[in-house]
Amino acid sequence: MPEDHFGEDVAAHYDDPSDEMFQPAAIGPVVDVLAELAGDGAALELGIGTGRVALPLAQRGVEVHGIDLSTAMVARMRAKPGGDEIPVAIGDFATARAEGRFSLAYLVFNTINNLTTQDAQVACFENVAAHLEPGGQFVIEVGVPQLQRLPPGETVRPFALTPTHLGFDEFDVARQGLISHHYELIDGVWRSDSVPFRYVWPSELDLMARIAGMTLVERWAGWRREPFTSESTSHVSVWRRV
Numbered sequence: 001m002p003e004d005h006f007g008e009d010v011a012a013h014y015d016d017p018s019d020e021m022f023q024p025a026a027i028g029p030v031v032d033v034l035a036e037l038a039g040d041g042a043a044l045e046l047g048i049g050t051g052r053v054a055l056p057l058a059q060r061g062v063e064v065h066g067i068d069l070s071t072a073m074v075a076r077m078r079a080k081p082g083g084d085e086i087p088v089a090i091g092d093f094a095t096a097r098a099e100g101r102f103s104l105a106y107l108v109f110n111t112i113n114n115l116t117t118q119d120a121q122v123a124c125f126e127n128v129a130a131h132l133e134p135g136g137q138f139v140i141e142v143g144v145p146q147l148q149r150l151p152p153g154e155t156v157r158p159f160a161l162t163p164t165h166l167g168f169d170e171f172d173v174a175r176q177g178l179i180s181h182h183y184e185l186i187d188g189v190w191r192s193d194s195v196p197f198r199y200v201w202p203s204e205l206d207l208m209a210r211i212a213g214m215t216l217v218e219r220w221a222g223w224r225r226e227p228f229t230s231e232s233t234s235h236v237s238v239w240r241r242v
């Protein structure tokens with residue numbers, strides 16, 4: 001089982017209404033796309049967390065299930081209205097099995113990068129394919145690796161610099177790895193946290209999909225279906241089980 005980086009300490013502060021990712025303007029377009037793709041079928045969220053996306057999607061009438069490693073994160077979802085009606089399998093989304101067959105599986109908020117080896121990321125695609133009905137679709141939202149912003153010879157890039165949050169990504173280019181270091185002022189106390197990731201290229205994801213019997217049907221720069229270009233810093237990609 002992979003290490004759980006979303007224990008009680010993180011779960012307690014994860015939901016942050018002041019963060020743009022938690023605001024209706026950000027969540028609305030996500031739910032619009034996912035509800036349309038799910039159609040009349042059920043949806044499976046890998047890394048369902050505190051239900052940031054799953055709960056509003058369920059409120060749209062979609063049957064939502066989840067997989068997550070962190071009992072602390074899922075407990076936060078359970079405490080919200082409707083949160084105890086969503087079936088969740090506790091386990092690694094690269095291998096854990098959820099009951100049922102799904103028209104849609106989705107993995108948002110860069111969470112594919114939490115799988116820190118290529119083998120685990122491929123296994124995740126294979127696990128998704130095993131949950132999808134034929135023609136079912138898999139959606140990933142993830143950043144484009146920011147290597148163009150890393151000067152030659154440097155390994156560290158700041159990504160947050162506010163009075164309450166300092167964040168630095170430390171790249172290991174040979175391994176395609178990065179560690180995100182966070183220093184945050186929470187309730188008057190500075191806390192540090194370092195989480196390992198494996199960054200992954202869009203073309204590499206397409207190959208993983210192909211290994212798992214899926215093919216790319218859409219790639220947007222965001223949830224409003226903006227065109228994906230060389231300048232895009234993230235993408236929302238949709239593959240269909242062949």
Ligand SMILES: C[S@@+](CC[C@H](N)C(=O)[O-])C[C@H]1O[C@@H](n2cnc3c(N)ncnc32)[C@H](O)[C@@H]1O
Nearest residue numbers: 006047048049052068069070073092093109114
């Ligand atoms: C950044 S949070 C995203 C939560 C939610 N999807 C959202 O959009 O707010 C990542 C979630 O994925 C879970 N997670 C990370 N790696 C995992 C793994 N290998 N298997 C299952 N869950 C995992 C974490 O416990 C956490 O709840």
